[in-house]
Amino acid sequence: MTINVALLGFGTVGQGVYETVQTHQHELSQKIGEEIRIVSILIKSQDKDRRIEENVQVTTSFADIFKQNRIDIVIEAIVGCDPTYNYVKEVLSQAIPVVTANKELMAKKGSHLRKVARENKTTIAFEASVAGGIPIIRVINECLQINRIEKVEAILNGTSNYILSSMRENGLSFKTALADAQKLGYAEADPANDILGWDAFYKTMILSDLIYGSQPDWEQAYRKGIDNVTEKEIKAAENEGKKVKLIATLSKAGGRVVHAEVKPVKIGPDHPLYSVEGVDNAVSIQTDLAENLVFQGPGAGALPTASSILQDVIKAALRNRSVDSKVAQVL
Amino acid sequence: MTINVALLGFGTVGQGVYETVQTHQHELSQKIGEEIRIVSILIKSQDKDRRIEENVQVTTSFADIFKQNRIDIVIEAIVGCDPTYNYVKEVLSQAIPVVTANKELMAKKGSHLRKVARENKTTIAFEASVAGGIPIIRVINECLQINRIEKVEAILNGTSNYILSSMRENGLSFKTALADAQKLGYAEADPANDILGWDAFYKTMILSDLIYGSQPDWEQAYRKGIDNVTEKEIKAAENEGKKVKLIATLSKAGGRVVHAEVKPVKIGPDHPLYSVEGVDNAVSIQTDLAENLVFQGPGAGALPTASSILQDVIKAALRNRSVDSKVAQVL
Numbered sequence: 277m278t279i280n281v282a283l284l285g286f287g288t289v290g291q292g293v294y295e296t297v298q299t300h301q302h303e304l305s306q307k308i309g310e311e312i313r314i315v316s317i318l319i320k321s322q323d324k325d326r327r328i329e330e331n332v333q334v335t336t337s338f339a340d341i342f343k344q345n346r347i348d349i350v351i352e353a354i355v356g357c358d359p360t361y362n363y364v365k366e367v368l369s370q371a372i373p374v375v376t377a378n379k380e381l382m383a384k385k386g387s388h389l390r391k392v393a394r395e396n397k398t399t400i401a402f403e404a405s406v407a408g409g410i411p412i413i414r415v416i417n418e419c420l421q422i423n424r425i426e427k428v429e430a431i432l433n434g435t436s437n438y439i440l441s442s443m444r445e446n447g448l449s450f451k452t453a454l455a456d457a458q459k460l461g462y463a464e465a466d467p468a469n470d471i472l473g474w475d476a477f478y479k480t481m482i483l484s485d486l487i488y489g490s491q492p493d494w495e496q497a498y499r500k501g502i503d504n505v506t507e508k509e510i511k512a513a514e515n516e517g518k519k520v521k522l523i524a525t526l527s528k529a530g531g532r533v534v535h536a537e538v539k540p541v542k543i544g545p546d547h548p549l550y551s552v553e554g555v556d557n558a559v560s561i562q563t564d565l566a567e568n569l570v571f572q573g574p575g576a577g578a579l580p581t582a583s584s585i586l587q588d589v590i591k592a593a594l595r596n597r598s599v600d601s602k603v604a605q606v607l
Numbered sequence: 608m609t610i611n612v613a614l615l616g617f618g619t620v621g622q623g624v625y626e627t628v629q630t631h632q633h634e635l636s637q638k639i640g641e642e643i644r645i646v647s648i649l650i651k652s653q654d655k656d657r658r659i660e661e662n663v664q665v666t667t668s669f670a671d672i673f674k675q676n677r678i679d680i681v682i683e684a685i686v687g688c689d690p691t692y693n694y695v696k697e698v699l700s701q702a703i704p705v706v707t708a709n710k711e712l713m714a715k716k717g718s719h720l721r722k723v724a725r726e727n728k729t730t731i732a733f734e735a736s737v738a739g740g741i742p743i744i745r746v747i748n749e750c751l752q753i754n755r756i757e758k759v760e761a762i763l764n765g766t767s768n769y770i771l772s773s774m775r776e777n778g779l780s781f782k783t784a785l786a787d788a789q790k791l792g793y794a795e796a797d798p799a800n801d802i803l804g805w806d807a808f809y810k811t812m813i814l815s816d817l818i819y820g821s822q823p824d825w826e827q828a829y830r831k832g833i834d835n836v837t838e839k840e841i842k843a844a845e846n847e848g849k850k851v852k853l854i855a856t857l858s859k860a861g862g863r864v865v866h867a868e869v870k871p872v873k874i875g876p877d878h879p880l881y882s883v884e885g886v887d888n889a890v891s892i893q894t895d896l897a898e899n900l901v902f903q904g905p906g907a908g909a910l911p912t913a914s915s916i917l918q919d920v921i922k923a924a925l926r927n928r929s930v931d932s933k934v935a936q937v938l
Contacts, residue, residue: 296753296896300753300896303752303753303754303755304753307752307753409896409897409898409900410897410900411746411750411751414746414749414750415742415745415746415750418745418749419742419745419746419918420742420914420918421634421638421918421921422627422631422634422635422638422914422917422918422921423634423914424634548903550882551881551882563914564910565627565631565740565910565911565913565914566740566741566904566905566910566911566914566915567740567904567905567908567910567911568904568905569740569741569902569903569904570901570902570903570904571900571901571902571903572879572900572901572902572903573897573898573899573900573901574897574898574899577898579895579896579897579898580896580897580898582896583751583753583754583894583896583897584897586753587750587751587752587753590752590753
């Protein structure tokens with residue numbers, strides 16, 4: 277038996293997953309006890325030349341994927357909600373587990389998709405949607421279960437952090453630093469999602485769902501990007517021994533309402549995120565028992581994201597097998 | 608039904624666990640689906656006055672613990688190998704899961720005790736034995752399964768890190784900084800285990816077992832503590848923009864032999880552990896996919912240690928239940 281996987285999307289993340297399944301087949305099959313095979317890949321257009329083995333179905337038709345092979349797990353590596361929301365809903369209603377890296381989808385539709393998954397006795401996993409290669413979802417869900425999480429502060433957008441680091445270290449204007457980041461591949465051609473704070477905001481909402489079981493009203497949650505940060509502000513902060521960072525904050529202190537905001541903040545050397553530079557992400561979690569924990573690592577990139585996605589795939593595969601053995605209730 | 612727990616040892620860690628079971632019963636029973644009850648506590652002598660509820664068995668006799676109640680899980684919170692090794696072996700041979708915070712025991716006897724656990728179809732869990740409240744064992748075991756771990760660098764002894772921070776920040780000699788640490792409760796009356804590097808060394812050996820499946824020959828593994836670090840060396844490092852830290856290193860680069868060492872090292876601002884100050888621990892893991900991940904948090908203390916111990920207790924309780932349902936094979 278093999279675990280048959282369908283891959284939706286073949287951009288940076290999709291290609292990273294495809295390659296890693298080949299290079300790390302030994303580690304995967306050792307953990308799962310069966311071989312993982314990517315049997316179908318959904319692409320946008322047939323124009324491009326791709327390095328995909330011949331026996332893999334490559335198609336532009338979502339429906340075709342389920343006609344040719346039995347599919348055990350679907351990895352969703354597209355971006356945005358359209359058409360991914362419908363795809364993911366359709367897969368879950370077939371009781372097939374989904375692993376996704378899609379932060380916008382999970383922020384906007386995560387709660388509903390988890391419900392669809394439960395109704396169909398399957399799962400949707402999304403480790404890769406927050407903080408790239410840092411296993412923050414698993415840590416919160418499985419390693420801090422007794423702790424009351426009082427506050428989270430995080431650097432969740434590597435592009436913004438890179439630009440701010442670069443403005444400070446090289447005395448650049450926002451425009452120049454952005455252009456440099458684009459040249460180096462750290463910012464996209466259309467950087468709006470990153471520099472306006474939306475990417476960090478989506479991830480914050482996913483953490484809010486996870487930690488507090490709900491999200492604040494999006495209208496009430498403050499979101500400000502780094503697009504108006506000036507050289508002067510960064511210089512002024514530096515003169516106080518501080519750095520400007522795009523910080524996401526999440527708390528439920530003193531009430532039932534979740535408080536969330538994403539904005540540029542001046543932080544000093546005593547702040548747990550002060551030393552986080554370049555494209556790294558970091559999450560600082562204030563708990564009642566384990567005190568303050570900080571998790572730092574690459575916030576994006578093909579291989580770190582593949583690491584998180586394939587860890588979720590292992591879990592889904594092991595759960596599948598246990599469902600087959602009619603023991604789903606214990607997992 | 609309740610989960611009956613026996614607690615061996617009622618020092619700082621044992622008391623922290625006892626209190627946390629009371630303050631966090633809601634979180635515990637919500638995760639487990641059953642109430643956790645500490646039914647027996649093994650103490651050294653009856654002399655001390657202790658705040659333990661009346662219905663809890665408090666005894667100096669290990670054997671008595673198993674006479675009065677059914678015991679589902681044993682938490683071992685003593686130190687050293689004698690008599691803990693015999694206790695733990697005895698508990699495991701009764702097929703009762705053990706949760707331990709004992710680094711010396713796991714470094715010296717971990718491999719054998721895991722074997723005894725397997726033979727008796729039970730488990731020994733030891734999250735609290737390395738890096739206190741940081742869930743580093745679980746992260747390595749369950750979150751980085753596909754990654755090849757190339758190198759680990761870590762600050763694993765909070766006492767040493769505190770003393771080195773304090774020598775640098777306050778210009779103190781080793782002796783004065785140690786005395787201060789002792790006054791503040793950050794160093795024990797007999798500090799040998801910490802300042803000679805043994806504590807960090809034991810933890811490094813546990814990580815070696817975990818990551819590489821074996822330990823280097825202890826004679827080959829270099830261990831040097833902080834007891835000979837001078838004010839002058841720290842000053843000289845500072846003049847180069849560096850800090851002296853007690854760093855544990857573990858790698859298997861370029862061969863089959865695990866390389867491990869614990870020693871004071873000068874590190875600069877680019878090093879992932881440069882900003883770790885005071886009693887914090889931190890583990891930096893270099894992987895092939897997730898790149899470099901750093902996990903930082905309190906390395907000791909009653910409540911952070913209780914957090915790790917009780918997370919292991921939850922896992923053991925859930926596994927117990929699944930064994931009862933005869934589905935042990937899937938976990």
